[in-house]
Amino acid sequence: MQSFDFNYQQFAEVFARLGKKFRLFGPKRVPGRGRFSDTDLITYADLQNPEDLETAEKSYLSPKSIVFPPDETTFYFTADQFTEPELSDNRETIVFLRPCDINGIERLDRIFLENGKVKDPYYQRRREKLHFFMIECRESFENCFCVAMNANRTDNFATAIRFAPEKVSVMIQNESFLEAFAEVGKKSDFVPEFVKKDSKAVNLPDVEDMPADIFSDSLWDEYDSRCIACGRCNTSCVTCSCFSTVDIFYPDSRNCGERRRVWDGCHLDGFTDMAGGHSFRKDKGDRMRFKTFHKIYDFRKRFSEDMCVGCGRCDDVCPEYISFSSCINKLSDRLSGGKKDEE
Amino acid sequence: MSLDINRKKVTKNAYRVTKRRNMTAIRVRVPGGHLDAEHLKTVAEIAQKFGDGNVHITIRQGFEIPNIPFEKMNEVNAALKPLLETLQCANGVVIENLDNGYPGAGMRNISACIGNRVCPFGNVDTSALAAKLEGQLFPNDFHVKIAVTGCPNDCIKAHMQDFGIIAICEPQFDYDSCIGCEACANTCRRKVTGAITMRNGKAVRDVRRCIGCGECVLACPTSAWTRNQTKFFRLVIMGRTGKKNPRLAVPFLNWVTEDVVMKVIKNTIPYIDKHILRCLAKEHIGYIVDRTGYDTFRREVLDGIELNSEAKVAKTLQWPGYDTVNDANMKSYNQRKV
Structure with a gap:
């Protein structure tokens, strides 16, 4: 493991060098493309130069689109055959992202x-x-609770980068990147730090098995009227992995088309629609309960860790100011026999 | 000693003859209806020191300070100086002597909805545009009413103005980001014009139905819909209240840029100058257009202006309104006969 310091001009040189070989993907500020007029959209996108990289603010959308695009064609079909598409960009990809x-x-x-x-x-x-x-x-953004979710730390990175006002420090774990950095940088003893304290205290439920009556608890009722099923909590979430499979037919053909998988989400209308018109989880409170349990309970049963990583984007983006972290706390209170009544 | 004032000069100085003999009222212009709260103190001071302590908030977002003796006009004008400096001069208005009060009163205060400084629906900073218009058009003695609204909800009632400037946005679509959730199509169908339909799981916008409100951008959970960075406007014209023929303004230009809006309104000044009936105290622009006809108006105000490629211009104009003389229709309800 080696570390180097760079001024921003030197870092730009390394960035350009990497850009010749790799696809570069990271948080990017797109001026004027925010939801409201004259606001910027911070999203994950391809980066052309280091100035594209937004390092100061949390992104509105997550980096998951690099592995799980919102809309992906899985195959094209004609009457009696199908073809799987090649990736349009076959380069190795560097993703700039937080722990x-x-x-x-x-x-x-x-x-x-x-x-x-x-x-x-x-x-x-x-x-x-x-x-x-x-x-x-090193410090929590608004609504972040990664420490509570045990997702504030990682050692799964090729390099770790600190963007300080005057310099960029890089620690290299993956030796194959050493050359690109070592030529320009000045040796340093930089070691990345991690967030130690959440901006908001979140207490996870301390139960092995959810008691059955919590499924029908009045705790969920408020979300029936508060949630508008816009799905932003799902689309902004780095761990929401649900999709719908969609077959589309080209307009002038009876038997040519393609199969796609398209992001879907448990808060969106239609997510639980079934053949015959049946739909479960019609109430938004039911959807909130389903999401909450999936993110902080049943995923853990299968994989021994919680699904939610506490990035807090669902809280950032909810137009109705529903706070998922507050919901977790309410659930924990209820399970520990605490507050019964809604505040 | 009896009061001897030149009433016409006084009127052009933004004072008016009021019901009470020897008493006047001053109209304070607040372009865009937005001001530093500090200026409210100046308004309050004038009302308390020279008036009777009352202030009327006008429909055009100015202040009318009543019950000021005419002989206090010079003192009031001096007190207005900080307002003139900030709300007029800072926006580009040239005023030779800042101690003499407002240099004109014909063109009314340019009002604006709260716009995108606050409102999620606002497509532009309406107050800033109103201030910019103030800088380009004031002082001006012609009777013209202008208002800027941030979206087609038209909260400022641009449709009641001679020039109603409605900010619109062109929604732009990123096909790959659309997940077919139908939020845009639903909101457009329920709240707007149904300009968006779904085809093969993707949103499709009918450009002829789209009114540019931006609801689809607000509704989209993946930012597949975003706003074109060029800002567009719909200019509705010659709406009015009044004693003869109240009517709503109708679209004259659509999908024009701010630059076009500015130039068109500026071109209106020589048009009025050429056609106004001088025998009337202040002929209102709407009646001038009634007299010259739309074709003449259009030709003269578009003269020398290069329209942006997206711009649309109305072929004809017909105003929905009514004549206040309505004798045949209005009957006594208690003694009605067939």
């Missing part, structure tokens, strides 16, 4: 690669190309 998001992609790995015998090939071929360049995160 919570590295943990988040590991959660996606559980679902797509380790959940049952078959590894998801569409996910796998994208995932294999990734190299994590960790953006050091």
Whole structure:
């Protein structure tokens, strides 16, 4: 393991050098493309130069689109044959992301690669190309609770980077990146630090098995009227992995088309629609309960860790100011026999 | 000693003859209806020191300070100086002598909804645009009413103005980010014009139905819909209240840029100058357009202006309104006969 310091001009040189060989993907500020006029959208996107990299603010959307695009064609079909598309970009990819998001992609790995015998090939071929360049995160943003979710730390990165006002410090774990950095940088003893304290205290439920009556507890009722089913909590979440399979037919053909998988989410209308018109979890409170249990309870039963990584994006983006972390706390209170009445 | 003042000069100085003999009222212009709260103190001071301590908030977002003796006008003008400096001069208005009060009163205060400084629906900073218009158009003695609204909800009632500037946005679509959740199509169908439909799991926008409100951008959970960085406007014209023929403004230009809006409104000044009936005290622009016809108005106000490629111009204009003389329709209800 070696570390180096750079001024921003030197870092730009390394960035350019890496860009010749790798696809570079990271948090990017897109001016004027925010939800409201004259606001910026901070999203994950391809980076052309180091100035594209937004290191000061949390992104609105997560990096999951690099392994799990919102809309992916799995195959094209004609009357009697089908073809799987090649990836349009076959380069190895460097992703700049924070520890919570590295943990988040590991959660996606559980679902797509380790959940049952078959590894998801569409996910796998994208995932294999990734190299994590960790953006050091020492202090919680608003709504973050990664410490509570045990997702504030990771050692799963090729390099770790600190963006300080005057210099950039990089620790290199993956030796194959050493050359690109070592030529320009000045040796240093930089070691990344991690968030130690959440901006908001979140207490996870301390139960082995959920008591059956908590499923019908009045705790969930308020979300029936508060949630508007916009699905932002799902689309912004780094660990939400649900998709719907959609067949589309080309307009002028009876038997040509393609199969796609498209992001879906448990808060969106239609998510539980079934053949015959049946739909379970019609009430938004039921959807909130389902999501909460999945994120902090039943995923753990299968994979020994919670799904939620505490990035807090669901709280950041909810237009109705529903706080998932507050919901976790309410659930914990209820399970420990605490507050019964809604405040 | 009896009061001897030049009423016409006084009116152009933003004072008015009031019901009470020897007493006047000053109208304070607040372009865009937005001001530093500190200026409220100046308004309060004028009302308390020279008036009767009352202030009327006008429909056009200015202040009317009543019950000021005419002989206090010079002192009031001096007290108005900080307001003129900030709300007019800082926006580009040229005023030769800041001790003499407002240099004109024909063109009314340019009002604005709260716009995107606060409102999620606002497509532009309406107050800033109003301030910019103030800088380009004031002082001006012609009777013109202008308002800026941030979206087609039209909270400022741009449709009641001679020039109603409605900020709109062109939603742009990123096909790959759309997950077919239908939030945009649902909101557009329920709240707007149904311009978005779904085809093969993707949103499709009918450009002829889209009114540019931006609801789809607000509704989209993946930012597949975002706003074109060029800002567009719909200009509705010649709406009015009044004693003869109240009516709503109708669209004259659609999908025009701010630059076009500015130039068109500026071109209106020589148009009015050319056609106004001088025998009337202050002929209102709407009646001038009634007299010259839309074709003449359009030709003269678009003269020399290069429209942006997206711009649309109305072929004809018809105002929904009614004549206040309505004798045939209005009958006594108690003694009605067939």
